[in-house]
Amino acid sequence: MKTSLSKKHDFDAVFDSQKVYRLVLEALSHPTKVVSIQEHANKLQGSNPAYLALAMTLLDNEVSFNTCENRQLSDEISSLTHATRTVVEEADFIFVSEAGDWVAVIEHAQCGSLANPHSSATVIVQNKQNSGAPLNQLTFRGPGIDARATVLVTQTVKEILELRDAQCYEYPQGIDLIFVSDEGALFAIPRLVSFDGASQADDSFSFPPFLQALRSLFEEPSKLKEVE
Amino acid sequence: MSKNYNYAFLDEGSKREIRRATLKAVAIPGYQVPFGSRELPIGRGWGTGGIQLTLSLIGPGDVLKVIDQGSDESVNAVNIKKFVGLCTDIETTTETPEATLIQSRHRIPEIPLKNGQILIFQVPLPEPLRIVEAREEVTKKMHAEKDYAPLWLQLYESLIRYKKVTLASEYPCLVEGRYMMNPSPIPRFDNPKLHKAECLYLFGAGREKKIYAVPPYTDVVSLAFDDVPFEIESFGGKHCRLCGSTDTYLDEVFDQQSGKRFHQCSDTSYCRKLSSQKAQNRE
Ligand SMILES: [Zn+2]
Numbered sequence: 001m002k003t004s005l006s007k008k009h010d011f012d013a014v015f016d017s018q019k020v021y022r023l024v025l026e027a028l029s030h031p032t033k034v035v036s037i038q039e040h041a042n043k044l045q046g047s048n049p050a051y052l053a054l055a056m057t058l059l060d061n062e063v064s065f066n067t068c069e070n071r072q073l074s075d076e077i078s079s080l081t082h083a084t085r086t087v088v089e090e091a092d093f094i095f096v097s098e099a100g101d102w103v104a105v106i107e108h109a110q111c112g113s114l115a116n117p118h119s120s121a122t123v124i125v126q127n128k129q130n131s132g133a134p135l136n137q138l139t140f141r142g143p144g145i146d147a148r149a150t151v152l153v154t155q156t157v158k159e160i161l162e163l164r165d166a167q168c169y170e171y172p173q174g175i176d177l178i179f180v181s182d183e184g185a186l187f188a189i190p191r192l193v194s195f196d197g198a199s200q201a202d203d204s205f206s207f208p209p210f211l212q213a214l215r216s217l218f219e220e221p222s223k224l225k226e227v228e
Numbered sequence: 229m230s231k232n233y234n235y236a237f238l239d240e241g242s243k244r245e246i247r248r249a250t251l252k253a254v255a256i257p258g259y260q261v262p263f264g265s266r267e268l269p270i271g272r273g274w275g276t277g278g279i280q281l282t283l284s285l286i287g288p289g290d291v292l293k294v295i296d297q298g299s300d301e302s303v304n305a306v307n308i309k310k311f312v313g314l315c316t317d318i319e320t321t322t323e324t325p326e327a328t329l330i331q332s333r334h335r336i337p338e339i340p341l342k343n344g345q346i347l348i349f350q351v352p353l354p355e356p357l358r359i360v361e362a363r364e365e366v367t368k369k370m371h372a373e374k375d376y377a378p379l380w381l382q383l384y385e386s387l388i389r390y391k392k393v394t395l396a397s398e399y400p401c402l403v404e405g406r407y408m409m410n411p412s413p414i415p416r417f418d419n420p421k422l423h424k425a426e427c428l429y430l431f432g433a434g435r436e437k438k439i440y441a442v443p444p445y446t447d448v449v450s451l452a453f454d455d456v457p458f459e460i461e462s463f464g465g466k467h468c469r470l471c472g473s474t475d476t477y478l479d480e481v482f483d484q485q486s487g488k489r490f491h492q493c494s495d496t497s498y499c500r501k502l503s504s505q506k507a508q509n510r511e
């Protein structure tokens with residue numbers, strides 16, 4: 001990596017990558033568990049250091065990625081990793097930013113085939129840390145979770161998971177989701193993990209469905225935290 | 229640490245490929261994810277798949293334990309530890325609870341593994357359906373269609389013929405109700421330890437270039453019939469000659485001088501610990 005961008009950062013391609021990888025592995029093997037990649041993300045400069053830390057760890061010229069319409073992020077990832085830019089439908093890794101269209105991403109991300117389920121997208125979503133906005137209490141089940149895990153998630157996370165389920169993937173097909181905040185708090189929901197009990201922690205007012213997507217754009221930062 | 233090596237020997241591109249495959253393997257428990265296996269400066273039969281997994285995982289702060297057939301002292305285990313030590317400077321241990329990474333061939337330690345620990349298996353033949361179908365493209369299709377009838381039939385035939393399932397090791401199990409998986413050549417005694425374990429199990433097959441995984445708290449059910457339940461090896465009241473254990477997996481040892489047969493724990497670290505505890509209690 002001989003770009004001017006890569007010279008500016010202190011992220012160690014060997015040791016920081018190794019640590020970030022182990023944290024992501026821990027998150028994927030313990031769905032809903034929150035790990036922090038902040039220490040390593042802080043060593044990178046750019047529009048979204050947490051995304052860049054994940055990109056540095058997982059991407060190279062062997063894989064492809066998409067950042068929706070986030071051109072700056074796309075340029076940064078491309079220059080740091082030499083991964084191939086491609087359309088959502090073919091991307092191995094998709095980075096959804098704040099303003100990114102997660103609806104289109106979830107609907108079009110590749111889910112692999114029954115024979116090759118690993119040829120599927122890993123979708124990385126920016127989890128906005130809000131305060132004030134109502135949270136949803138969801139109960140998750142699946143491999144990596146001891147019986148069940150009940151956690152509070154933002155409305156966006158809930159809607160993304162609902163849209164994921166609406167794709168009706170035939171397992172082992174599916175997409176694996178990684179949510180990460182600007183502060184580097186990361187948790188994963190791999191394809192086999194299911195959820196239910198979707199109820200708003202504060203349901204004093206509920207938006208009609210057609211406004212839900214619009215509403216997510218106005219959500220204030222809220223913090224995902226474990227309640228059990 | 230030798231300056232002639234990359235940290236953890238592999239180049240970063242190789243590590244990334246193995247890491248990506250491992251993450252997919254965790255997301256799809258029991259499914260064999262293909263990866264581009266690297267040539268390593270070690271002999272065949274050493275389990276290059278397991279070593280590559282270990283090298284892709286390991287970093288400062290890790291404590292590595294390596295066992296071969298339960299033993300920390302076997303030539304293979306010692307050489308692998310030396311090799312990894314040479315290119316990482318990490319600590320090694322023989323104590324199961326101290327290890328963050330355990331690389332193993334043919335056994336799962338007696339002391340239950342804890343959350344946060346990773347057990348890495350060296351796998352010679354990853355495909356559980358190979359005993360009924362030689363062609364890779366066909367077994368791949370069988371997995372895609374969850375067509376495991378031929379394997380069930382094979383088991384059933386061996387039951388009819390021999391009144392028992394004749395597989396001593398590599399006893400197939402169904403992961404999360406979906407994938408038939410070869411648990412590697414561990415004895416049947418160890419199969420139940422895969423079910424809803426606290427630790428993460430990773431399997432690496434170097435020659436066949438496959439990685440698969442069993443995350444914590446995952447259903448792993450050894451194949452059985454309603455009227456013929458799965459059974460682990462029974463040692464029929466035999467005990468370890470060194471520590472006296474009756475609830476561990478025992479190896480039969482032949483003493484050439486006396487001509488006698490003995491049994492002793494295959495997990496040498498566990499056996500030594502129990503023996504020294506007993507000696508202390510006697511003092
Ligand atoms: Zn013993």
